[in-house]
Amino acid sequence: MSESPATTLSRRLLLRLAGIGSLGAAAFAASRAGGAAPGYGEHKGGPHADGKADRHAGHLAGAVGRVTSLDPDPSVYLRSFNFSHLPAAERARFYRETPIADGKLLREYEIYAVDREIEIAPGVFFPAWTYNGQVPGPTLRATEGDRVRVRFLNQGSHPHTIHFHGWHPPAMDGSMPEHQVEPGGEFVYEFDAEPFGLHLYHCHAVPLKRHIHKGLYGVFIVDPPGGRPPADELVMMMNAFDTNFDADNEVYAVNTVAHHHLHAPVDVKVGELVRIYVVNVTEFDLVNSFHLHGMFFDVFRTGTRLETSENTDTLMLCQGERAILETRFRYPGRFMFHAHQSEFAELGWMGFFAAREA
Amino acid sequence: MSIADRSAAVRWGIALLPLVALAALLLVIIRLDPAGKLRGDVPPVERLVFERVTLDEGGITARVLNDGPDAVTVAQVMVDDAYWTFTQEPAGELAHLDAATLRIPYPWVEGEAHAVRLVSRNGITFDHSIDVAVETPKPGGRLLGIFALIGLYVGVLPVAIGLLWYPLMKRLGRRGLDFVLALTVGLLVFLFVDALHEGSEAAEAVPGSFQGAVLLVFAAIAAYLAIDGFGAWLRRRRAGESGGAAGAGSRAVVALLIAIGIGLHNFGEGLAIGAAFALGELAFGTLLMLGFTLHNTTEGLAIVAPLANERVALPRLLLLGAIAGLPTIAGAWLGGFLYSPLWAVVFLGVGAGAIAQVVVQITQSMARERGLGELLRSAPVAWGLLAGVVVMYATGTLVG
Numbered sequence: 001m002s003e004s005p006a007t008t009l010s011r012r013l014l015l016r017l018a019g020i021g022s023l024g025a026a027a028f029a030a031s032r033a034g035g036a037a038p039g040y041g042e043h044k045g046g047p048h049a050d051g052k053a054d055r056h057a058g059h060l061a062g063a064v065g066r067v068t069s070l071d072p073d074p075s076v077y078l079r080s081f082n083f084s085h086l087p088a089a090e091r092a093r094f095y096r097e098t099p100i101a102d103g104k105l106l107r108e109y110e111i112y113a114v115d116r117e118i119e120i121a122p123g124v125f126f127p128a129w130t131y132n133g134q135v136p137g138p139t140l141r142a143t144e145g146d147r148v149r150v151r152f153l154n155q156g157s158h159p160h161t162i163h164f165h166g167w168h169p170p171a172m173d174g175s176m177p178e179h180q181v182e183p184g185g186e187f188v189y190e191f192d193a194e195p196f197g198l199h200l201y202h203c204h205a206v207p208l209k210r211h212i213h214k215g216l217y218g219v220f221i222v223d224p225p226g227g228r229p230p231a232d233e234l235v236m237m238m239n240a241f242d243t244n245f246d247a248d249n250e251v252y253a254v255n256t257v258a259h260h261h262l263h264a265p266v267d268v269k270v271g272e273l274v275r276i277y278v279v280n281v282t283e284f285d286l287v288n289s290f291h292l293h294g295m296f297f298d299v300f301r302t303g304t305r306l307e308t309s310e311n312t313d314t315l316m317l318c319q320g321e322r323a324i325l326e327t328r329f330r331y332p333g334r335f336m337f338h339a340h341q342s343e344f345a346e347l348g349w350m351g352f353f354a355a356r357e358a
Numbered sequence: 359m360s361i362a363d364r365s366a367a368v369r370w371g372i373a374l375l376p377l378v379a380l381a382a383l384l385l386v387i388i389r390l391d392p393a394g395k396l397r398g399d400v401p402p403v404e405r406l407v408f409e410r411v412t413l414d415e416g417g418i419t420a421r422v423l424n425d426g427p428d429a430v431t432v433a434q435v436m437v438d439d440a441y442w443t444f445t446q447e448p449a450g451e452l453a454h455l456d457a458a459t460l461r462i463p464y465p466w467v468e469g470e471a472h473a474v475r476l477v478s479r480n481g482i483t484f485d486h487s488i489d490v491a492v493e494t495p496k497p498g499g500r501l502l503g504i505f506a507l508i509g510l511y512v513g514v515l516p517v518a519i520g521l522l523w524y525p526l527m528k529r530l531g532r533r534g535l536d537f538v539l540a541l542t543v544g545l546l547v548f549l550f551v552d553a554l555h556e557g558s559e560a561a562e563a564v565p566g567s568f569q570g571a572v573l574l575v576f577a578a579i580a581a582y583l584a585i586d587g588f589g590a591w592l593r594r595r596r597a598g599e600s601g602g603a604a605g606a607g608s609r610a611v612v613a614l615l616i617a618i619g620i621g622l623h624n625f626g627e628g629l630a631i632g633a634a635f636a637l638g639e640l641a642f643g644t645l646l647m648l649g650f651t652l653h654n655t656t657e658g659l660a661i662v663a664p665l666a667n668e669r670v671a672l673p674r675l676l677l678l679g680a681i682a683g684l685p686t687i688a689g690a691w692l693g694g695f696l697y698s699p700l701w702a703v704v705f706l707g708v709g710a711g712a713i714a715q716v717v718v719q720i721t722q723s724m725a726r727e728r729g730l731g732e733l734l735r736s737a738p739v740a741w742g743l744l745a746g747v748v749v750m751y752a753t754g755t756l757v758g
Contacts, residue, residue, distance in 0.1 A: 063434050063441040121441070123433030124477055243481025250436075250477060258441065346440030 062259040063348065065122030072134060074255040075264050078234050081141040081221070082107070094132065105146045107193075111137065112153040113160040113181075113203070113216065120241050120251045121258035121348060128215035129156055129203070135256050136237040136281075137218030140201070142193035144225050150189040154181040160211065161187075163204035164220055165320070167194045175204040196224040197303035198322045200279050213242055213249075213283035219322075221277060224306065231273040231326065234266065238280045238288045238317070238339070238349065249284055252339065252349035261337075261351025269358040270329050277303075278315070279322040288349075289316045290325070291340040297327035314340050329355035402428035404478050407565045408486040409457065409698055411474065412494035417463040420474060420486065424452040425565035431479040437464045438473055455567060466491045497695045505632055505690040512631060512654065513624045513686025518679045520658015527666040535666050536724070537738040537745075542616075542660040543720055544746015548754075549623055549657075550713045554578075556630065557706035563699035570703050577707025578714065581622065585715040589615050612664045612719050617681040619716040620657050623709030624682065626702065628689020633697030656749060657682060664720065 076085050083091045098106040111131050118128045118135055131137030142148055154160050159182050161174035168191035173179065181187045203216035219235050239256060240249035251258045268274050276297075282288040291314040298308035299315055303324040315323055329335070338350035387393065405426030412419045418437065424430050429451045435444040444462045452458055466472050472488040495501045530538065554574070561570025592611045661678050692701065725733045733739055 062443075064443055120481075121434055121477070123431065123479055124481055125479055126481055241481070243477065244483045250481060250483060343439050347436070348441065 062262050062350070063121045063124075066263055067119045067122050067257045067260065069119045070134075070257065074253075074257045074260045075266070077134070077136070077139075077255050078236070078266065080235075081139050081233075082109075083138055094138070100147060102145070105143070107140075107142050107146055107148050109140060109148070109150045110153070111150055111162060113156040115156050118215070118256070120243070120253070120256055124243060124251065124258075126215075126241050126243055126251075129158070129160070129211065130215050131162075131218055135215035135217075136239065137201070137216070139219040139221065139235050141221040141223065143223045143227070144194050144196040146193045148189075148191055148193050151186065152181060152189060153186045154183050157183055158211075159183065159205050160203045160216060161205050162189055162201050164189065164191070164201045165199040166220065166222065167192065173204075177206075180205050193222045195304050196222045198222075198277050198279065198300075198324050199302075200281065200320065200322060202281065209247075209283055212281060213240070217281045219277060219279050221303075228275065228306075229273060231275040232268060233275045233277065235277045236279070236290070238278065238282055238290070240282045240285065240288075240344070240349075242284060247284055249282070250347065252282070252288075252344040252347045254349060254351065258348025259350060265334060265352035265354035268329055268353050268355050270332050270355050271358055272328065274327055274329065276325040276327075277322070278317065278325060280317040280319055282319055282344075285319075285341075285344070287316050287318050287341075288344065289314060289340045291315075291338055292327070292353075293336040294331070295327055295329065295335060297325040300324040300326070329353070331355065332357050401480065402426075402430075404428060404430045404480060404482045405566075406430055406432070406452070406476060406478070406484040408474075408484070409565075411486055411488060413466055413488070413491055414493055414496075417461065418466060418472070418474060418488075420460045420462070421457060422452075422460060422476065422484075423457040423565055424454055425567050427454055429453050432458070432460065432476050433479045434477040435460060435462055436473075436475040436477065436483075437462060437466075439475075468492060495694055501694065502691060505694050506687050508631060509628055509684070509687030509690045512690075513628065514679070514683035516654035517620070517658040517661070517683040518676075520655045520660070521662055521675055521679050523659050524662040524665060524670070524675060527662055530666060533738045535663075536736065537742040538659070538663045538666075539720060539724055540739040540742025541746040541749070542663040542742075543717055544743040544748075545656050545660050545750055546616075546619070546713050546717050546720075546746075547743075548747050548750035549620075550710055550717065552750075552754075553623055553626065553706050553710035553713065556626075557703055557710060560630075560699045560702040560706060564703055565700075568700055570699070573700075574703050574707040574710075577704050578711035581708040581711030582715045583711075585615055585618065585712050586718075588618075589715075589719065608723065609664045609666075610668050610670070612716070612723055613661055613668075613670075613678060614681070615719055616664070616716045617661050617678040619709070619712035620660065620682040621685040622705070622712040624657075625685035625689040626705035626709040628686035628691075629693035629697065629702055629705055630689075631686075632690035632693025632695075633702070656746075656753075664723070 072080060072085050083095045086094070094110045096108045098108070100106050114130055114133055116128055116130045116133050117125045118130070120126045128135050140148070140150075150162060152162050159180040161179050161181055163174040164172070168189075170176075172189050172191050174187075174189065179187075199220040199222060201218050201220045203211040205211045217237070217239070219237060221235075236254040237256075238252075238254055240253070241251040241256075242248060243250040253260065276290075278290050280288045293313075296311050296313050297315075299310040299312060300306070301309055301321075301323045303322070308326070315325070317323065332355050335353040335355060336350065337353060338345040403426045405424070406422050407425045409421040409423050411421075422432070431451045432446060435442055442462055442464055444460050447459045447461070449458075460476075462474070464472075466488070468491055470491055472491055474486045474488065476484045478484070495504075527535070527538065557574040558571060561574050564570030564573070589611055592614070593608055596608075596611065658679065661682055662675070689705070721730070721733075724739070728736075734743075
């Protein structure tokens with residue numbers, strides 16, 4: 001790391017300068033008075049007379065450039081459930097449903113762990129550990145009482161597991177040393193989908209922090225019998241990446257890519273019910289939050305009750321916490337949404353909804 | 359072809375053969391890339407250093423250099439934990455020792471601290487902290503004037519005041535003169551150590567590829583040899599003019615060399631001063647100013663000490679003072695506008711070498727009639743040496 005030239009000057013010299021300062025300061029102050037003073041609010045928008053970009057105008061906050069290499073794209077992940085973004089033939093490789101007793105379904109999944117470099121901010125690549133090559137992993141969705149069978153193959157370079165949140169016997173927990181699936185190995189997780197609500201799954205191999213923040217997590221939705229009211233449904237995983245491995249995140253986002261939805265706003269319709277599945281897996285920070293501008297939303301914490309518990313515009317979640325949010329856009333136009341930790345927002349966790357008249 | 363010609367050709371052939379073999383080996387390394395095969399799948403070593411960071415109404419401008427062996431791409435720029443818009447000139451990947459300028463239109467706040475962080479393609483981060491944000495002075499008449507004023511107070515005036523001891527030198531007896539000359543040596547030894555210390559600190563900030571410590575020592579040695587050669591040339595010329603032996607004339611040469619040595623040292627010092635001033639590292643205090651003036655006044659004494667037996671006209675005395683003092687102003691200009699630790703290392707090294715040479719000069723001229731051992735054992739000399747270091751040390755504590 002480089003130090004500023006100032007730090008290379010000894011204390012003795014700096015103190016010497018202290019003396020000189022008293023002579024030169026008045027003249028220096030005079031020299032500054034004529035120039036443009038820095039500070040917020042003193043510039044009008046638009047370019048300077050000299051053609052330089054105004055440092056207050058034009059910058060919304062955000063990474064420079066666009067991410068080009070992700071599959072699926074964060075905007076596609078947003079509305080993808082049970083591999084619905086794949087063509088039917090390809091989808092059948094990873095997801096099959098078979099009717100069983102009482103109108104319930106057996107839902108079979110194929111999930112594989114694989115090491116893959118992913119672009120988490122324009123031009124910034126992260127050596128991720130992924131489920132099915134994507135971060136977050138595919139969103140799995142069942143109805144309460146369905147049988148879920150997940151064949152897990154570890155094609156990665158380290159032992160991994162899948163640990164589901166939800167009711168299941170200990171042998172299906174994917175958390176103990178004997179549950180670890182070695183590279184090249186496989187395991188079948190099987191359980192009934194319950195309770196209904198918004199859940200998540202993640203790797204529980206040790207060291208836990210590393211296995212989670214490297215990208216091994218996804219959303220697991222269990223619908224109540226009969227489903228929820230029809231809505232435009234969106235999945236938002238609040239995640240973050242420690243690119244230099246100093247136990248502090250450099251990139252924050254929903255669905256991996258910093259500031260993606262600043263460039264590609266989430267399209268919604270005015271008046272239509274919008275349901276957002278928000279899950280927080282952010283490692284290293286105590287909490288994360290979801291804040292929506294110009295609007296309020298109903299909160300269904302963990303989604304395990306059908307009655308809302310809260311109506312707010314800012315929701316705080318600790319790691320592993322999740323909530324279903326429901327709202328209707330009243331006005332057309334752009335609505336900002338972001339973590340209400342300003343730091344997270346400016347490090348990537350910020351985007352827009354674009355509401356259009358139906 | 360004569361026998362002599364033939365043996366010369368053979369000698370050239372023998373001299374060039376290893377070079378040809380070396381060129382072939384280099385070609386093999388570049389073409390076949392054995393290093394790449396040996397390296398395997400190890401991630402690249404990325405190392406960017408900030409050469410200079412300036413602030414103006416357009417935001418922050420950072421000049422960065424790739425100091426590592428592998429290419430680095432600056433993918434994103436953060437300021438104070440926020441991704442910020444930036445442009446890079448020239449754009450693209452930076453190879454080993456490539457430099458680029460990043461312009462970041464960030465609304466920095468005067469007097470506060472800011473942190474600039476670059477994120478590479480591989481997510482490696484490189485940090486620079488702006489400890490106190492002040493607008494970087496732009497080269498211009500007014501600022502040249504301010505730096506000239508600083509140089510005047512720091513270098514020129516104290517040295518000129520020290521020159522006022524010249525008449526005293528002519529009235530001192532042998533023992534008194536010995537004391538003053540030894541005092542001068544003590545002062546210079548202190549400055550020598552000081553320059554090496556400052557230089558080695560600056561060397562730590564120099565990008566590793568430029569090997570700051572080696573550069574410091576090399577600059578010192580080169581300066582020593584240059585001053586030594588210059589002194590010898592001056593003495594030969596003077597001997598030629600007067601037709602006599604070196605004697606009295608060599609004292610004048612020593613005084614000139616001391617002035618040059620101190621001037622080079624003050625140039626390095628001015629460089630650092632200008633840089634710190636430009637970076638806004640300023641505080642205020644009359645006591646510190648007083649200490650600084652006292653500290654540097656002794657430099658004038660060092661110049662006139664060898665001139666006790668010389669008849670020196672006032673213009674010549676003023677010239678010596680100018681040689682020693684004015685470089686402070688030039689240094690402050692350079693440091694204020696173009697500071698880099700590399701320049702600081704070079705000039706502090708040059709200053710150290712020049713001073714070392716002057717110390718040797720004075721000591722030799724003093725030891726001409728006596729041996730060095732006897733010289734050091736004589737009370738005026740021993741006390742003078744100690745007094746020189748103590749004076750510098752004591753006035754140094756005043757300035758921190």
